[in-house]
Amino acid sequence: MNIALLGYGRMGKSIEAIALNRNHKITLKIANATDDYDFSNVDVAIDFSIPNAAVTNIKKALDAGVPVISGTTGWLENYDDIINYCNTKNGTFLYASNFSLGVNIFFEINKKLSQLMAGFPDYSTEIEEIHHTQKLDAPSGTAITLAEQIIEQTNYKNWTLEQPKADEIHIEAKRIPEVPGTHEITYNSEIDSISIRHTAHSRQGFALGAVIAAEWIKDKKGVFSMKDVLKING
Incomplete structure (x- = not known):
């Protein structure tokens, strides 16, 4: 080809x-x-x-x-x-x-978990993504996809890089040298936290x-x- x-x-x-x-x-x-x-x-x-x-x-x-x-x-x-x-x-x-094959599987896990968590409003949701310093956009497209999947399944209306409102998912975008990419979604309550994470080891x-x-x-x-x-x- x-x-x-x-x-x-x-x-x-x-x-x-x-x-x-x-x-x-x-x-x-x-x-x-x-x-x-x-x-x-x-x-x-x-x-x-x-x-x-x-x-x-x-x-x-x-x-x-x-x-x-x-x-x-x-x-x-x-x-x-x-x-x-x-x-x-x-x-x-x-x-x-x-x-990435692993990330696309991660997307499906994220979608399923967000469906499960939709019935538990006591949990707040946040996303953290980490990439190399040469990545020009923030948040990453992967983080946006993850946020949009959660929005489709829950009462959240939007995502933001700023201080979130009650109906917004906060995305924290970090840029660190020589990091291929990490994405983590966390659901927090006063009682406990639930997290899923995908970490790329190389490109x-x-x-x-x-x-x-x-x-x-x-x-x-x-x-x-x-x-x-x-x-x-x-």
């Missing part, structure tokens, strides 16, 4: 190494949005760029009829526009706030998941998620 890397930072380089090890070829690398987009020898594009380049990268791939997956976060105010654009182009698009899980998603999405049409790739129901 011929792969375009849209964004060639640390994640792009990790994806490249895994893709080559799985006998794929990297036929296009876009380091920034001013580079030449030549998709003539590309089967699938993988976008791990920066927020202000992601929309351009994705649309360029869709314009060329190339399936594109994106793990870039911080641009989701344009998500609906991209979905409409993909459908207009009869294209193929997959976005995931996190491509390899994210990169491998992205390559697996690219392998899966090739030759498909439509808008997908990692639940489709991993066949996670519910």
Whole structure:
């Protein structure tokens, strides 16, 4: 499979190494949005760029009829526009706030726990996420996904990085050098606390998941998620 890397930072380089090890070829690398987009020898594009380049990268791939997956976060105010654009182009698009197999399992655990906790209003909910200092957005896309899952199942209305109101989930975003990523959800009451946590030990899980998603999405049409790739129901 011929792969375009849209964004060639640390994640792009990790994806490249895994893709080559799985006998794929990297036929296009876009380091920034001013580079030449030549998709003539590309089967699938993988976008791990920066927020202000992601929309351009994705649309360029869709314009060329190339399936594109994106793990870039911080641009989701344009998500609906991209979905409409993909459908207009009869294209193929997959976005995931996190491509790690473990994190996607964690999402399902978070959803189930939030369903259970919805009936116990004495517990307050908070999220802590820790990432490396080069991560540009805060909170992480994964933390936002976790918060949105909880909001769907409970009486919370929003999340915030500030001091929370009664109907808001507080997200604490920490940036520490050389930390691949940790996410923890805690339910606190006067009596006890309940926590679930996912800790990434390296970027390899994210990169491998992205390559697996690219392998899966090739030759498909439509808008997908990692639940489709991993066949996670519910």
